[in-house]
Amino acid sequence: MAWGVKNNLNQLQALASTISEMASSELLTGLIIRAQSGFFTVLIETTDQTVTCQLRGRLKQGPRLGDIAAIGDRVRISLLPDESGLIEEILPRKREIVRMDPRPQGEYRQILLANPDQAVFVFACANPAPRLRMLDRFLVIAEKQEIPAVIVANKVDLVGQQAAHETFGIYPPLGYTVIYTSVTQNLGIDELRETLRGKLSALAGPSGVGKSSLLNALQPGLGLAVGEVSQAIGKGKHTTNFRQLHRLDIGGWVADTPGWKSLALWDTEPEEIDGYFPELRRLVSECPFSDCTHTHEPGCAVLKAVQQGQVRPERYDSYLRLKAGQE
Numbered sequence: 001m002a003w004g005v006k007n008n009l010n011q012l013q014a015l016a017s018t019i020s021e022m023a024s025s026e027l028l029t030g031l032i033i034r035a036q037s038g039f040f041t042v043l044i045e046t047t048d049q050t051v052t053c054q055l056r057g058r059l060k061q062g063p064r065l066g067d068i069a070a071i072g073d074r075v076r077i078s079l080l081p082d083e084s085g086l087i088e089e090i091l092p093r094k095r096e097i098v099r100m101d102p103r104p105q106g107e108y109r110q111i112l113l114a115n116p117d118q119a120v121f122v123f124a125c126a127n128p129a130p131r132l133r134m135l136d137r138f139l140v141i142a143e144k145q146e147i148p149a150v151i152v153a154n155k156v157d158l159v160g161q162q163a164a165h166e167t168f169g170i171y172p173p174l175g176y177t178v179i180y181t182s183v184t185q186n187l188g189i190d191e192l193r194e195t196l197r198g199k200l201s202a203l204a205g206p207s208g209v210g211k212s213s214l215l216n217a218l219q220p221g222l223g224l225a226v227g228e229v230s231q232a233i234g235k236g237k238h239t240t241n242f243r244q245l246h247r248l249d250i251g252g253w254v255a256d257t258p259g260w261k262s263l264a265l266w267d268t269e270p271e272e273i274d275g276y277f278p279e280l281r282r283l284v285s286e287c288p289f290s291d292c293t294h295t296h297e298p299g300c301a302v303l304k305a306v307q308q309g310q311v312r313p314e315r316y317d318s319y320l321r322l323k324a325g326q327e
Ligand SMILES: Nc1nc2c(ncn2[C@@H]2O[C@H](COP(=O)(O)OP(=O)(O)OP(=O)(O)O)[C@@H](O)[C@H]2O)c(=O)[nH]1
Pocket: 154, 155, 156, 157, 158, 181, 182, 183, 184, 185, 205, 206, 207, 208, 209, 210, 211, 212, 213, 214, 225, 226, 227, 228, 230, 231, 234
């Protein structure tokens, strides 16, 4: 009898380990394409199936104050009998766009997007007038988070090509691609589509510059709200904290990532900013003082370059403001 019990136990243990092996081998790998209040839509790309998932309890343990999973994350999930899923594992991120959100319990680490391949900053040539200081700030954040940045100058129809190039032409020499677009004239849309092909892109820019219009033009059928409507419900959208990737037929994903405006350069030392301005990066080593602030020092290579016109005064101004911690 004792032998029988022991034998049964052994058999049971063997069975349990077989089952757990089967279970782990049956984990599916997918991409989080939508996140809303603890629910994640995971796309299993091999079968094109989507599964609504929650996080496995143990992932939520520990002293954390921040998002565990986000859109753009690659995850391993297990399927439950009711066809929902559990996220068992989040695969290592190559990059992330992070925002520190002050909350009563402390700073919350919010992940706007995991694994972005590039950031696409959309500004209008007019209506609203381009705010290049904000663009410079976005570029610095992208540099810091090591995300390649592309600039889109939309609404070219309102000012003409020449004026558009006068405004945005300062960026290509710094290494940033600028794509000139007009949704109303169907200009530059193909170029933008090619830039997005096969990549996971974070789209950002002020309200009203035409981000939704561009996405609708790029990907017919998307049906994103444009103009007043979008602005009216925009606030509500943010508070429900719902994030989504839009799929492009040509391959690739685009995420609207509002919130860049409030992305503070939270853990950035003022000296570090030098390295995030491509045109200054190569100059600072030529300054005679290693602790040069590039504001008044005799022989400062940056000041010299500004005076000689090799560094644009607007960019230098953005640099000073960012360094001083101003908007
Ligand atoms: N003239 C002109 N108007 C445009 C162009 N692109 C968009 N618009 C208009 O600009 C307004 C704002 O466009 P949206 O696409 O809603 O802008 P958005 O960036 O998505 O704005 P939010 O969702 O509020 O952040 C709408 O009235 C569009 O019709 C363009 O290339 N030229």
